[in-house]
Amino acid sequence: MNCLWCDRQIIPEINWENIFMLAKPKSLCGECEGKLEYLQGSRCKKCSRLSEEAVCLDCKWWNEHAERDSIAFNYSIFNYNSFMQDMIAKWKYRGDYVLGTAFKLDLFQVFSKRFAFLKNEALLVPIPLSEERLRERGFNQAKMLAEFLPLPCEELLTRIHGEKQSKKTRTARISTNNPFKLTKTVNKSVILVDDIYTTGTTLRHAGSLLKAHGCPEVYAFTLIRG
Amino acid sequence: MKGYWHFAAIAATMSMLTILFDSYWFVAGFFLWLFYLYYDDRLGKVPLFISLTCFLLFSLHIPSITADDSHTQTFTSSQIAGEIVSPIDSTEQKLDFVFADEQSKSKLLVVYFPDEEAPQNALEINPSLKYGASCVIAGQPELPEKHTNPGQFDYRHFLLTKGITHQLIVDSLDDITCTGSSFLHRIYKSRTALIARVEKSISKETAAWLNALVLGDDSLIDDNTVELFQKWSLSHILAISGLHVGLIVALMYFILIKLNLFTKEKAQWVMIFFLPFYALIAGGEPSVWRASTMVLMFIILNKTRMNLSVTDTLSIVFLLLILFDKYIVYHIGFQLSFIVTFGLILSRKWFSTTKPPLIQVLKISFVSQMMIVPLQIAYFSIFQPLSILLNFIIVPYFSLFVIPFMFILMLITIVFPVMITRLFDRLFVPINDTVISLIESIDGVADYPMIIGSFPIGAAIIYYVLFFVFMSLLQKEKLLHAFKYGCAFSILIICLAIRPYLSPTGTVTMLDMGQGDAFVIELPYRKGVIFMDAGARFSFQDMEPTDVVYKQVIKPYLYSRGINKIDAIFLSHEDLDHIGSVPFMVNELKVAQIIISDYYEISDQEAFDWQENNVKVERAAFGEQIEVGGQQFQVLSPMEKRATENENSLILYTAIGGKSWLFTGDVSLNEEKDLIETFPHLSVDVLKVAHHGSNTSTDPSFVEHIKPAFALISAGENNMYGHPTPEVIGTLDTAAVTILRTDEDGAVQYRFNHDEGTFYKFVP
Numbered sequence: 008m009n010c011l012w013c014d015r016q017i018i019p020e021i022n023w024e025n026i027f028m029l030a031k032p033k034s035l036c037g038e039c040e041g042k043l044e045y046l047q048g049s050r051c052k053k054c055s056r057l058s059e060e061a062v063c064l065d066c067k068w069w070n071e072h073a074e075r076d077s078i079a080f081n082y083s084i085f086n087y088n089s090f091m092q093d094m095i096a097k098w099k100y101r102g103d104y105v106l107g108t109a110f111k112l113d114l115f116q117v118f119s120k121r122f123a124f125l126k127n128e129a130l131l132v133p134i135p136l137s138e139e140r141l142r143e144r145g146f147n148q149a150k151m152l153a154e155f156l157p158l159p160c161e162e163l164l165t166r167i168h169g170e171k172q173s174k175k176t177r178t179a180r181i182s183t184n185n186p187f188k189l190t191k192t193v194n195k196s197v198i199l200v201d202d203i204y205t206t207g208t209t210l211r212h213a214g215s216l217l218k219a220h221g222c223p224e225v226y227a228f229t230l231i232r233g
Numbered sequence: 234m235k236g237y238w239h240f241a242a243i244a245a246t247m248s249m250l251t252i253l254f255d256s257y258w259f260v261a262g263f264f265l266w267l268f269y270l271y272y273d274d275r276l277g278k279v280p281l282f283i284s285l286t287c288f289l290l291f292s293l294h295i296p297s298i299t300a301d302d303s304h305t306q307t308f309t310s311s312q313i314a315g316e317i318v319s320p321i322d323s324t325e326q327k328l329d330f331v332f333a334d335e336q337s338k339s340k341l342l343v344v345y346f347p348d349e350e351a352p353q354n355a356l357e358i359n360p361s362l363k364y365g366a367s368c369v370i371a372g373q374p375e376l377p378e379k380h381t382n383p384g385q386f387d388y389r390h391f392l393l394t395k396g397i398t399h400q401l402i403v404d405s406l407d408d409i410t411c412t413g414s415s416f417l418h419r420i421y422k423s424r425t426a427l428i429a430r431v432e433k434s435i436s437k438e439t440a441a442w443l444n445a446l447v448l449g450d451d452s453l454i455d456d457n458t459v460e461l462f463q464k465w466s467l468s469h470i471l472a473i474s475g476l477h478v479g480l481i482v483a484l485m486y487f488i489l490i491k492l493n494l495f496t497k498e499k500a501q502w503v504m505i506f507f508l509p510f511y512a513l514i515a516g517g518e519p520s521v522w523r524a525s526t527m528v529l530m531f532i533i534l535n536k537t538r539m540n541l542s543v544t545d546t547l548s549i550v551f552l553l554l555i556l557f558d559k560y561i562v563y564h565i566g567f568q569l570s571f572i573v574t575f576g577l578i579l580s581r582k583w584f585s586t587t588k589p590p591l592i593q594v595l596k597i598s599f600v601s602q603m604m605i606v607p608l609q610i611a612y613f614s615i616f617q618p619l620s621i622l623l624n625f626i627i628v629p630y631f632s633l634f635v636i637p638f639m640f641i642l643m644l645i646t647i648v649f650p651v652m653i654t655r656l657f658d659r660l661f662v663p664i665n666d667t668v669i670s671l672i673e674s675i676d677g678v679a680d681y682p683m684i685i686g687s688f689p690i691g692a693a694i695i696y697y698v699l700f701f702v703f704m705s706l707l708q709k710e711k712l713l714h715a716f717k718y719g720c721a722f723s724i725l726i727i728c729l730a731i732r733p734y735l736s737p738t739g740t741v742t743m744l745d746m747g748q749g750d751a752f753v754i755e756l757p758y759r760k761g762v763i764f765m766d767a768g769a770r771f772s773f774q775d776m777e778p779t780d781v782v783y784k785q786v787i788k789p790y791l792y793s794r795g796i797n798k799i800d801a802i803f804l805s806h807e808d809l810d811h812i813g814s815v816p817f818m819v820n821e822l823k824v825a826q827i828i829i830s831d832y833y834e835i836s837d838q839e840a841f842d843w844q845e846n847n848v849k850v851e852r853a854a855f856g857e858q859i860e861v862g863g864q865q866f867q868v869l870s871p872m873e874k875r876a877t878e879n880e881n882s883l884i885l886y887t888a889i890g891g892k893s894w895l896f897t898g899d900v901s902l903n904e905e906k907d908l909i910e911t912f913p914h915l916s917v918d919v920l921k922v923a924h925h926g927s928n929t930s931t932d933p934s935f936v937e938h939i940k941p942a943f944a945l946i947s948a949g950e951n952n953m954y955g956h957p958t959p960e961v962i963g964t965l966d967t968a969a970v971t972i973l974r975t976d977e978d979g980a981v982q983y984r985f986n987h988d989e990g991t992f993y994k995f996v997p
Binding site (some may be wrong): 017019020021023024028029032 | 274275543583707
């Protein structure tokens with residue numbers, strides 16, 4: 008097996024920890040894996056941003072605007088460092104679909120731990136791309152991530168085509184109109200899945216739409232906290 | 234498959250364990266583990282398939298060693314033709330080599346004992362003896378000796394583990410006619426020449442270490458030092474292994490490059506050809522092959538830009554060595570060498586978490602010692618908990634000083650005149666003397682060995698599981714958790730050590746020591762270990778006892794039972810075939826007391842030895858009751874002083890395991906008569922027949938009177954006295970007494986629980 012990022016051969020090194028319980032085959036070599044930055048230390052319990060305070064400034068703002076805050080909490084795994092930015096660019100924008108599998112193991116393990124309290128009584132909903140964008144990219148990265156997880160996944164949402172999120176300013180993002188449409192109502196808890204949490208607006212748009220149509224609770228699980 | 238080769242090696246190990254222990258549990262566990270890993274997407278199809286194939290392949294490849302006599306294939310002709318398939322091992326006392334018989338394809342060990350009076354270099358008498366030569370040998374092959382005592386070294390089994398089924402002792406080297414030789418002969422010849430050259434050009438002391446550490450010949454090293462090293466788990470220093478090979482490669486490479494003799498590329502090629510050559514020059518022990526093949530593989534991998542993990546390299550070398558020599562799996566050095574290296578490779582991540590080199594050395598010492606605990610106990614019955622600390626001190630001395638020094642000295646010996654060599658020699662001797670005497674003095678004060686009889690395979694598996702979990706927790710730095718597992722495997726070892734103290738089974742063992750007496754009584758719950766006599770073999774020239782019986786029979790038996798303390802030794806009388814091993818026991822083991830009759834004459838030497846070792850000496854008077862560990866012994870003789878030592882023998886009566894026993898030493902007819910007159914109601918179940926079954930005792934009237942059901946006779950096979958005599962056997966047969974004798978049955982053991990017990994013959 009070769010490293011999905013640098014294409015060097017991966018040779019597992021056996022030590023006391025993995026001699027009995029062999030580690031699952033890795034898709035990144037040790038060096039590249041080391042460049043990924045896990046979110047570690049105290050973090051905002053609402054949005055996963057690294058913060059000394061229990062709730063970060065951003066989320067305090069959301070708390071003040073409770074009518075627009077539709078998400079119980081978001082959980083993310085990685086920091087958006089430059090290596091990660093490179094990886095995301097290659098995966099998402101340049102169509103290296105398989106590179107996404109590099110996140111499979113972490114995604115699965117963290118999810119199983121953090122969302123165990125839902126006892127499988129929840130539905131995964133990936134944040135959709137607009138039809139045009141999907142045609143352009145070839146795959147929906149959020150859907151790919153959701154499919155790595157051990158709960159049923161349903162594409163309940165569709166998206167109206169608009170300007171790329173990443174090209175907008177913060178205020179422009181927060182004040183956008185809801186770009187989503189619901190195809191089906193749901194009465195179970197929903198975990199929204201996406202690649203990056205930046206301001207949380209997109210997820211909250213999707214969340215309020217779900218909640219307005221009878222969904223009892225909405226959570227978010229994202230790969231990266233931007 | 235890269236990074237997964239250790240699965241193949243573990244598969245081969247499993248087939249070896251399956252064959253060794255004749256149990257399918259290993260396979261079952263291994264398969265479960267493999268399929269779980271496969272099912273859970275941890276292991277791919279290819280490694281799974283290769284592991285299973287390896288398991289099957291090696292199950293067919295590795296020979297099983299059955300000690301039964303299925304090999305008793307007979308040699309009809311008194312001449313056998315074949316080929317010499319080992320180096321000729323020639324010393325002043327003995328010459329031997331392995332010989333492959335052409336016809337039966339079986340291997341024999343050919344042995345020749347030179348005349349002690351006129352020692353002569355055997356190879357000068359018959360220079361045609363060469364590795365690879367085709368020979369015709371006149372003589373009758375025979376089966377090698379089997380052991381006849383529990384715990385004793387089994388020579389026949391030992392040879393079988395090398396694939397040798399027979400032994401042929403030739404009377405004269407003229408009985409061997411050989412022609413030709415193989416290429417290997419030249420290498421072994423240059424090895425012999427090198428060893429001889431070293432011996433000639435430097436002092437014996439330095440030569441001993443040089444030959445051992447560079448040329449793999451430790452025959453010059455003092456036996457006491459070898460024993461000391463073995464006792465403290467330092468033997469690995471004497472075996473040429475990774476350290477030595479690594480050093481010589483580094484040294485040679487450095488010289489070749491720095492002197493501009495070769496380019497780096499070419500220097501690597503030189504090493505590739507040099508390593509197998511060195512492995513042969515260094516004696517070709519498994520640890521040498523392991524280390525040099527590994528280094529060889531690293532160089533080749535580097536040259537071909539192939540990547541393999543270190544575990545892969547070790548695993549492939551492991552598989553290759555077994556494929557090359559299937560009997561190697563039974564070699565202790567092979568087992569120890571691989572298990573330690575495996576442990577050290579697994580620990581690399583853990584080692585790297587500490588920076589100070591001293592702590593790293595301590596960690597290395599810890600892992601190496603703990604990896605071999607079950608093997609160490611299974612093979613040597615002894616475990617020195619403090620050996621980890623001693624290794625910590627001694628290993629750096631050897632690896633940083635002695636071994637590099639010896640390699641340099643070797644080069645100097647070859648290149649420079651003797652003058653310069655002597656200079657280095659003089660430098661080394663005092664330093665090394667100091668260190669060896671340091672080890673000796675540590676041995677004097679810190680000698681707290683755990684004598685653990687055996688390590689059952691079940692306990693070994695539990696030990697390794699606990700130790701592996703312990704190490705993985707240590708690596709994850711979950712120290713508190715690790716500490717619990719550390720306690721768990723320590724408790725396991727302590728449990729093994731106290732096993733005898735919990736066992737309700739007791740034994741009475743008549744050891745087969747040849748012509749002489751040695752009985753061991755082990756009371757239930759280890760309340761007492763009592764000897765009735767402990768004889769030795771002796772030479773008739775100086776009437777001095779030899780330590781052969783002690784070293785080969787008594788000590789191995791005691792160690793195999795986890796014993797190093799003796800509560801009492803009863804000595805019947807002063808003859809060497811009854812007391813000859815006592816000095817060795819008193820010096821090496823802890824003997825609490827020696828009990829002798831009123832008329833036993835203590836020699837000056839004995840008085841000194843016993844006092845020096847704090848042995849209590851007690852006189853047993855006629856009619857007295859003596860208690861040892863709750864066991865009562867009644868003294869029935871001597872009543873008065875008689876003319877000879879034999880007649881003054883102690884006669885002891887005791888009841889053990891529901892039977893009454895009479896130990897009679899070497900008494901004669903008169904004492905027997907006195908005995909039945911004094912004790913008219915005496916009757917016993919087990920009689921130790923007096924004087925090895927000589928016709929000077931065991932009168933029919935005596936036997937009729939005491940009505941024994943069993944008679945124990947301790948006599949040497951084909952002894953020169955004709956013991957036991959036909960008269961005595963006749964008397965016992967007439968009285969329908971079951972006879973148990975060491976010359977035919979080997980050691981005889983009575984095992985009992987409370988009042989029920991059975992006699993077992995060691996040689997069925």
